[in-house]
């Protein structure tokens with residue numbers, strides 16, 4: 124198969140869909156890989172390294188799309204890419220269709236085969252191509268939170284680890300899933316006092332078993348959240364209800380009860396956020412302040428650490444890329460229920476049930 128790796132077109136996105144290690148695997152099996160010139164630079168991979176492992180470098184994104192049977196990338200195609208995608212071409216990437224009717228319409232019109240990383244689902248309900256990005260975002264949440272707690276950037280002026288004779292900072296983590304556990308682990312490693320809340324007692328039992336004693340678990344109720352927001356310096360929002368908007372666990376009135384300079388890192392902002400006052404921000408302008416509380420709400424946090432994120436993502440996507448290249452999309456998807464769940468739009472039709480109900484009437488009329 125001919126596989127194309129375009130340079131990402133989204134603002135501030137430096138990840139790339141395939142590393143030289145992936146190129147080597149594909150070319151060893153007789154496939155052709157075209158990489159757009161400069162596509163890997165932001166993640167530390169030069170054209171020369173890709174060429175060394177068997178890729179051919181093409182100058183423009185137009186050439187990559189025109190010459191490839193399958194496109195492997197990171198973020199959803201942006202409008203300039205829409206006309207480059209053609210009938211029957213496989214596009215394997217994060218799409219997040221539910222958040223963009225324009226993208227959904229464009230991909231229906233293209234008649235391409237759109238396989239979305241975010242809906243590839245294991246039989247146990249886990250999302251293997253989302254997990255590594257949640258791991259990155261959960262760990263980053265503490266780095267960012269620690270930074271914005273510093274006074275020169277409007278924070279409260281608290282060092283999360285404290286020092287001998289001075290108590291550590293207090294971190295409240297909402298949700299004990301992938302983001303929450305990674306955040307709690309980083310915060311605990313810094314020596315912070317950590318409280319983690321969830322509604323799933325199995326998760327809380329697990330956290331209680333694996334975390335050090337300065338990580339407290341508690342059931343996530345409005346009463347407990349109200350109690351804790353008053354006393355914590357950094358709050359990390361990592362809740363998810365699959366297929367739904369994040370519940371607003373921190374309401375506007377709670378902000379007034381928080382310490383001035385406290386920081387909220389709402390990782391769940393890509394699902395609408397679990398804080399009433401959250402709205403998506405970018406790496407260029409990551410924070411805003413309401414009622415003296417610093418809000419960090421970047422919707423693509425892993426994009427800031429492309430060296431790590433590209434490796435973490437391609438570790439999990441490569442086996443599927445290899446299968447798609449070896450067998451073609453139809454056989455690869457019929458052989459593997461996990462990958463089949465990734466099919467969202469095929470030959471102009473929405474095939475993913477969760478997406479059918481998002482904007483059905485408008486799409487039928489269009």
Ligand SMILES: NC(=O)c1ccc[n+]([C@@H]2O[C@H](COP(=O)([O-])OP(=O)(O)OC[C@H]3O[C@@H](n4cnc5c(N)ncnc54)[C@H](O)[C@@H]3O)[C@@H](O)[C@H]2O)c1
Nearest residue numbers: 257260298299300301302321323343362363394422423424
């Ligand atoms: N901003 C970013 O760059 C970025 C990156 C990666 C992931 N995310 C987002 O982070 C969020 C969390 O992802 P994840 O992989 O950790 O999900 P996950 O499914 O692993 O964990 C979510 C947890 O939230 C818990 N939860 C549900 N309702 C709750 C409530 N009322 N109170 C407390 N906990 C509750 C669930 O029980 C679960 O344990 C998602 O919205 C995901 O899209 C954002």
